Amino acid sequence: MQTNTKILAQEFEYLAPKTIDEALDLLNKYKDKNIKILAGGTDLLVKMKTINLKVDYLINIKNIPELNFVDTNQGLRIGAVTPLSRIIREEKVKIKYSALYEGIISMAAPAIRNMGTMAGNLGNASPAADTVPPLIAYGAEVKLQTKRGERTVLVEDFIIGVGETIMKPDELITEINIPEVNKNTGSAFLKKSRVKADLSKINLAVYLEREDNICKDCKIVFGSVAIKVLRAEKTENFLKEQIVNSELINKAAEKASYEIKPIDDIRSTAEYRIAISKEMLKDGFGLAWARAKG
Amino acid sequence: MKKIPIEFSINGQKREALVNPNDLLINILRDDLYLTGTKYSCGIGECGACTVFLDNEPVLSCLTLAAAVDGKEITTIEGLAKGNELHPMQIAFLKNAAVQCGFCTPGMILTSIALLKENPSPTEEEIKDYMRGNLCRCTGYVQIVKAIKACATEAKKQLTN
């Protein structure tokens, strides 16, 4: 089939459950069929138009009210189909979860953020996803439900490859949980892209815990540098419990550039990604450090 | 394919339709309702020419299924003017020569209205950032930014008067 984008030139059945239970029933009923879950559609519809991703049953969960919420009582609980633009309107996100805030505002453009969802960004599982590095840095978890029950998985373990997650055919992401952060933590998100609305050549989330001039703990998470978003664990261990000074950061930057495994692709080269990762580490760490009030 | 019955309001008018699952909102708007102000361009969400308001928020109609707008309010560029009275943003675009071929203009106008609703006094940087999903191949953007700024200034003047 020739690529065309003016119409969606494939046939499928459309289902629009109104509650989580209805959705789970449908997923169970059609679990052996070719189903795809539709939230914002900003990735799924593009794939259906351009690479002819075949879908037989499309289940639209965007209009399930139970999946659209932001609960700021303890940490952050975000419903699966909460529009990204709604998430960043929460004061708590802007102030306490800087990396997530900065990650979301780096995505595409306002219209896409009105349509797009965090669950969609996770389910699509692109290595370039901008919500994923912050979520991994904060130790966020995904709640998955089926008719049979539910389970919770660390975002870090949720994505296993390019476009691949550990989701079973009858599972539905219902919410994402981000633990509470305290005053002595700080975070930052950086992204390099051709223009502001573009996908990342490389992105980075840093989350750290500070006590005076010691980095008690940190998470350093790079995107677009491997088949999935990558935690630079060796660099994290190198920084743990260390007195922070420019010499330390420079060494950490060097280490990080060795840990990432980028390739040459349409957006950038491995060489550029490796070189720039050092600067990003320094900048990102510095920002997060300044934001932490330990 | 089983057709889906939907109810929606378009530019203030209530409507019913029976749509195919694979009908896009932009197909319904342009091909069924003759509202051709909303433009087909890239079809993959990168240019903003297909922007419409869905429940008063800008979305991309080329990536929205018609079936998914059941129960919602849609506003297109055609719904902005009140009779012969243009929307202040439309006036600003005209006064500031922000239109050349006009293809990007509906999307630009809708998105910039949403911008001023969220941020009534944006800086030039903030305007450029918010509008980054709307591409223009003619103007070089300078006059568009000027028009949006002018509209914001004018609105502020109206408020203080």
Next chain:
Amino acid sequence: MNQFKYISPKTKEEVLEILKQEKSEVCLVAGCSNILPYIKDKKLPAKLLLDISGIEELNYIKKSEGKLCIGAGTTIYNLVNSKIIREECNILYQAGEEFADPTIRNSATIGGNLADASPAADVAPPLLVLDAVLEVESTDGKREVSLKNFFVSPRKTVLHDDEMITSIKIKDDSINKNGCFIKLGLRQAMAISLATVALILKVEKDKVADVRIAMGSIAPTPLRLIKVEGFLKNKKINDELIEGAIKKVREEVKPIGDVRASAEYRRYISGILFKRAFKKLT
């Protein structure tokens, strides 16, 4: 540019003589609006350009013996400005109004548009629904070819290389007066059609008494949609009928994808154009 000779005869007989002698070495031209691009692209295989635009006897619109006769050398401009065309077969007038732009309409001819046989030829769908019959001549005599049987494949017709279209005949019929032509191009003028629909309709007591539909740019040749006509005939006009007909239209068209649109989009938009034309007439 190619090397070629140019002759511009004053009579039809001269033209037919030259065609008989030179046959495939000749390219017959009138308005030249489609030929010049070929020449510039060095795609013209002819050695002789035979210009018939000066032959007055090919340029006419008249009614005779219950038929409307249009000379093959009649310009689109003349078609559009003709009271007879507007009154007797308005659908042909509508097509003329959408044809290229005024400058081209001054020189392009109805015969040229047909003989060039592009799948996108804009006069073809209206003439197909008007059941036009072509008068074709050579030094061996005249013959009549129904337009339905005229087009073979893109840019190929049943004309022998010593033949020329001399006139287009449309039989009197009241249905001819109730027609709608819609052209979809990528812009409002000077656009090669992405898809066109020509529809004439006779309604009696809320039913489709008679209907003829032809479409352009959606198949290798301009196409009469016979199956859709059969589906619609004698049926009560309601939304269900229209939806059913749209489906049949999309099944009968045979589009390809090209620089202007994908095959899928042409198939989709054919249904929409049919609906618009049908709703306009009912």
